[in-house]
Amino acid sequence: xxxxxxxxxxxxxxxxxxxxxxxxxxxxxxxxxx
Amino acid sequence: xxxxxxxxxxxxxxxxxxxxxxxxxxxxxxxxxxxxxxxxxxxxxxxxxxxxxxxxxxxxxxxxxxxxxxxxxxxxxxxxxxxxxxxxxxxxxxxxxxxxxxxxxxxxxxxxxxxxxxxxxxxxxxxxxxxxxxxxxxxxxxxxxxxxxxxxxxxxxxxxxxxxxxxxxxxxxxxxxxxxxxxxxxxxxxxxxxxxxxxxxxxxxxxxxxxxxxxxxxxxxxxx
Numbered sequence: 001x002x003x004x005x006x007x008x009x010x011x012x013x014x015x016x017x018x019x020x021x022x023x024x025x026x027x028x029x030x031x032x033x034x
Numbered sequence: 035x036x037x038x039x040x041x042x043x044x045x046x047x048x049x050x051x052x053x054x055x056x057x058x059x060x061x062x063x064x065x066x067x068x069x070x071x072x073x074x075x076x077x078x079x080x081x082x083x084x085x086x087x088x089x090x091x092x093x094x095x096x097x098x099x100x101x102x103x104x105x106x107x108x109x110x111x112x113x114x115x116x117x118x119x120x121x122x123x124x125x126x127x128x129x130x131x132x133x134x135x136x137x138x139x140x141x142x143x144x145x146x147x148x149x150x151x152x153x154x155x156x157x158x159x160x161x162x163x164x165x166x167x168x169x170x171x172x173x174x175x176x177x178x179x180x181x182x183x184x185x186x187x188x189x190x191x192x193x194x195x196x197x198x199x200x201x202x203x204x205x206x207x208x209x210x211x212x213x214x215x216x217x218x219x220x221x222x223x224x225x226x227x228x229x230x231x232x233x234x235x236x237x238x239x240x241x242x243x244x245x246x247x248x249x250x251x252x253x254x255x256x257x258x
Contacts, residue, residue, distance in 0.1 A: 007038045011045045018049075022098065023175045026091030030182025033088055 056094070063090050074194050088186035092214075095180035099173055100218035106169035108226050116254070119234035121245045122226075124255045137162075177215070181206050184214060 039046060060081075067089050068078040084090055108122075114130065117123040128136075135142050139162070143152040150161035160167070185205040192199050205211055229243075234251055238244040242257040249256055 007042055011042050011049075014049065015045070018052075019098075019172055022094060023172070023179050025086070026088070026095055026179045026183050027175075029086055029091050030088050030179065030184075030186050033186045 059093065060085055060090055063093060076194065088183035088190075092180055092183035092187055095176045095183055096214050096218055099177040099180055099215075100222045102169050102173035102176060103219065104222035104226055106166050106173055109166050109169065117230045117234070118254055119252050120230045121233035121243065121255060121257055122230040126254060180214070181211060184211055 064084040071078045140154050150157040189199040237247045
């Protein structure tokens with residue numbers, strides 16, 4: 001694989017993690033407190 | 035490290051300003067929350083607790099959902115719909131899914147492409163729509179997060195006013211939920227629609243979001 005792939009993959013994972021963490025946290029918050 | 039920062043400067047820049055804006059939003063939101071709590075004579079909460087509140091979650095989720103809806107819809111609409119002269123549109127004769135050769139599918143796949151682009155069958159079908167599938171999933175998940183956090187907030191207010199609480203299905207068929215949802219949608223639709231039209235006549239030198247400065251107004255989909 002070309003050397004560019006690894007850092008780009010890191011950014012991909014960082015964004016996916018941010019989105020998933022946000023959504024899961026606040027779904028859990030909403031469901032727990034209603 | 036410098037090379038990493040350079041090659042990823044666009045995504046790092048937006049990641050940093052996203053996190054910065056979220057922190058500032060949470061600080062302002064915390065003050066709003068405690069202000070309202072004092073007005074209603076209820077207890078104020080510390081910052082850490084506010085970060086895990088439905089008040090903050092709803093404010094995040096309702097904006098996230100509309101952004102992902104916007105991008106998913108735009109990616110999908112631009113397969114079939116065009117705007118003559120716009121940088122956001124493809125060429126008029128390319129409407130639709132395009133040939134396997136142009137889309138580099140199967141034996142046309144480039145070296146370094148996903149093996150799912152080469153595989154054909156169900157894997158190529160899924161990978162061919164992976165962007166819109168994932169964006170749609172994020173849209174629906176954050177819209178759901180908006181609905182459950184908004185529901186909690188709505189019921190808290192109902193309790194504060196001594197009124198009856200509602201079920202989740204009662205909340206999502208309630209005008210409060212739809213006002214929050216649609217006020218975000220309208221601005222996103224306006225933004226993409228105007229971007230499609232403004233790029234016909236206006237330019238930003240060097241930006242792939244614009245046609246080259248000297249491109250003809252009728253020229254369609256030619257990033258500069």
